[in-house]
Amino acid sequence: MPRDEEFYGKHGEPRKYDPAFKGPIQNRSCTDIVCCILFIIAILGYIAVGILAWSQGDPRKVIYPTDSRGQFCGQAASACFTALSHTLCLPPPLMPCTLYRGLVIAMLTSLLFIILLRFLAGIMVWIMIALVIIVIGYGIFHCYMEYAALKGEPGANVTLQELGFQTDFSVYLQIRQTWLAFMIILAIVEVIIILLLIFLRKRILIAIALIKEASRAIGHVMCSLFYPLFTFLLLAIVIAYWAVTAVYPFMLQSNSDMRHFNYTTSPMKAQCPDSQCLFAFYGGETVYHKYLIGLQFYNVFLFFWCANFVIALGQMTLAGAFASYYWAFVKPDDMPAFPVFSSLGRSLRYHTGSLAFGSLILSIIQIIRVLLEYLDHKLKGAQNKFAKFLLCCLKCCFWCLEKCIKFLNRNAYIMVAMYGKNFCTSARDAFFLLMRNMIRVAVLDKVTDFLLFLGKLLIVGLVGVFAFFFFSGRVKAFENTAPNLHYYWVPILTVVIGSYLIAHGFFSVYAMCVDTLFLCFCEDLERNDGSAARPYYMSSTLHEILWKNKAEDPSSSAAQQQDSEDIQLKQQQTKDEDES
Structure with a gap:
């Protein structure tokens, strides 16, 4: 068994007895303020991207076809619309029910x-x-x-x-x-x-x-x-906003698609053999079109960030509610009246930055995985086996990294909900606490x-x-x-x-x-x-069953050794005092 100095030196110091600790700390301050401000700015930018996409795009391009002049089918004549309407296939009325x-x-x-x-x-x-x-x-x-x-x-x-x-x-x-x-x-x-x-x-x-x-x-x-x-x-x-914002730019981008036109047999090609037929934007190309790919990437990244933020908010809210149950000495008398709403209020009021920080780290990893999948799709026809092997290794590593970050974030949010510290400190405390109880975790x-x-x-x-x-x-x-x-x-x-x-x-x-x-x-x-x-604070049944594993836990063994050494030291001090 490792010595207690060795064990706690590697995995942090254990928690000390605090008679004032009665569960999730109420008097807390805002954490990770910089990341909170960054998240708010990103949300405002996301709203701006959505407004820009909705003002520039046109949803009718998904429903109605257009001619070579960009006019919608059915505006000048209704025959195209009528023919299209007969092709619609509605599901059986009983199916949704x-x-x-x-x-x-x-x-x-x-x-x-x-x-x-x-x-x-x-x-x-x-x-x-x-x-x-x-x-x-x-x-x-x-x-x-x-x-x-x-x-x-x-x-x-x-x-x-x-x-x-x-x-x-x-x-x-x-x-x-x-x-x-x-x-x-x-x-x-x-x-x-x-x-x-x-x-x-x-x-x-x-x-x-x-x-x-x-x-x-x-x-x-x-x-x-x-x-x-x-x-x-x-x-x-979040999903609806992302989908609508993603579709509207594609509606505008569809204007730049090449229309099939047999230019090789046209009289203009015969008069000028070196000429080419290139399709231009309806109404000309604007600055918006130049940065369309960047805006789509921003849309995807903010989708990951917002979705992970929502999931993290749920985890921290539930963690705060259940922690208030565990640390109530007399259950449920010592619990707050509305534990879920109280925890939700604390999470949004004090720890929006911590939630944004943890979800940002996870979103960066997820967007890298999306880029790797995109590269894998593009390299499917490539013959370079080394590149395929390297890409496969990267995909595997980032998949494992995403799972690890999700696990650490989840436990970090629990510690934030209890103690109100920032994300990095809470993640470190959660990691060391799990390492000190690695056998129980497994x-x-x-x-x-x-x-x-x-x-x-x-x-x-x-x-x-x-x-x-x-x-x-x-x-x-x-x-x-x-x-x-x-x-x-x-x-x-x-x-x-x-x-x-x-x-x-x-x-x-x-x-x-x-x-x-x-x-x-x-x-x-x-x-x-x-x-x-x-x-x-644990129930008697839980203590009776879980205490059987104490001998298997190196942290408990180290704690037992520390307690025995403290007792021996006190006995020696008492003996010296009596002799003097």
């Missing part, structure tokens, strides 16, 4: 699952594990039955390579190799999950204890379950994330199976209500993706609660010792 139903089922299932976790966390976790194994096992069985049913069917033995890419996805379902591939993939996933459960069976009990504590916290902060709706609304505004926090992932997988699987039987018409009870579709995999995939996003929104609250309680638990162990003078 049938889809919002699938998504509502996913939302109700997720909400029901969260409520059951609140009261029956231990039982629900084991039921969830069993249902995930059963659902995947049924998927394997169904794939095998489809594979066996296609035996001897004409054209069923065609390989996927021979078939190639088909826009009609139902064609793939008529091939045996498709169902064989599905069966192998599901079998591999099933084996991996079972092996993980076998090796992590002891840690699952510890993770269940943390989930129970998170359930109690969410029970006292029920409005936190609906906070993802606020985040979704803000993200929808075996506890990640096991909990795995169990929550199984919960999302279960909801998506159940809704996906229901959508498959509903849209495919294989259940007689749904024959009159299900729409008659030729491509029923499209609504199925839509429902599956939508249900995953809904489940992710609900479970993200649980994940943020678990991460916050985990950091608070680690600080609680460093601040307090469980005595009457320095009692723990």
